[in-house]
Each structure stands twice: as structure tokens, then as C-alpha cells.
Amino acid sequence: MARVRVQTEAFDLGGEFAALTAGRTDIGGVGCFVGTVRDSADGRPITAMTLEHYPGMTERAMAAIAAQAESRWDLLGCTLMHRIGELHPGAPIVLVLAAAAHRQAALDATEFLIDWLKTRAPFWKKERFADGTEKWVAARTEDDQAAARWTG
């Protein structure tokens, strides 16, 4: 059963790993991805990033993405956490953990989960630049292409 959460506060990577693996000896590997706020966009320095989401639908979409991963790989658990609100460069935004008996499933599922999270969960980022201007981040074709690898 996947653990899915949307929250403003930082997540505890060690705590989440411990929760995912507690009392289990059948897990052979855990894939992990942590997305963090980069300090620039298109060569311009960024001072903050604000994340907006669609309460209700976000949790449903994340649960559906996790269920999709569980149907494609033999996972022994997975964790999806996404932060919202104002974040600053260096701060973690998103956490994906996928546990499996063997590493290939754990790593593939981790990659799948972040690819689909980026393109199928209703979150939007707004960047604030050093000069005080703000800009909504545009969706990237590369992200759509990465997500499309898993279709079919």
C-alpha cells in the first residue's frame, strides 16, 4: 500500500525510509528520488519557488500513479510526498521511494513515479527572481517525452 502525502513542511528522508522498511526482510532494494529547488531558471537567479496544487484531486492523482506503479512492478511498498507553498533554493520539493525484492524493479518504478508525478499530478510552480519579478513555470516537452516512455 502506497504512502501518499502533500504537505508544506519538509519531509524526513530517513524517517520515511525507516517507515517503508520497518519490520520487513523481504525487501532487496529501495529506489529513491528527491527533487530540490534549483537556484536558477534559464540562467536567471531564483530566490523562491511557490507550489500550488488542487486539493483533493492531487491526492487522488498521486494515489492513482502509485497504483499504476504497483500494477507494473512487484513493489513491496512506495512513498510519494510533495511539498506545497513557498520554498527556497536547496529545499527538497518531492520524494519518491520504491521498495522491491530486486533493484531493477525498485529503480524503474522510482523513475516511472517521478516521470508521471511531473506530468499527471495537479501541481504548478511559480518562480520568483532576484529582481522581484515572478513567472509561472511552463510545462516542458522533455517531461512529456519522459512520461510517454512508460506508455504502451
Place this chain on the structure above:
Amino acid sequence: MSARSLHLLYFAWLRERVGRSEETLDLPEGVATVAFLTEWLRGRGDGFAAAFAPGVPVRCAVNQEFAGPDTPIAAGDEVAFFPPVTGG
């Protein structure tokens, strides 16, 4: 909410352009799909005309599931409009 009402939500730059995050309105006559609703909203005025202008990338969800232009809309539905998602 009356039996004929529709709950609309707007997110990110779409919310800024239409100047509201949500509203409840009576389901307009003849509006049976997302495409019809988009066309109806476009006719409401400046902010809406700009937000829903042809060629502007707007996504939609009906009752919290991603929807397309042909997705049916009925009274009591929650319909959300937003830009292509950029999380992760």
C-alpha cells in the same frame, strides 16, 4: 448549491487571469461538454476571453479526473481549469 449548479475552480495563471479561484453558477443552457463550457466562459469578458483564447494551453478536470473537450458536464459537477501541470 442548487440542483442545477456547477462548481468551477481555477488554478495557477488561469486563476490570476480570471480573477477568482472558484465560483458556483447555474449550468448554462446548452452546455453539455467541456468544449461548450469553455466557449461559454470565453464569452464572459476580458479575463475569461484571454484565459480561454484559442491556442492557450488550458487543461480541465471534471470531478477531479482529467477531462478532454468531449467530456460530458452535468449539474452538480466540479469542473476545474488549469495550465499544464509543472510539479515534481
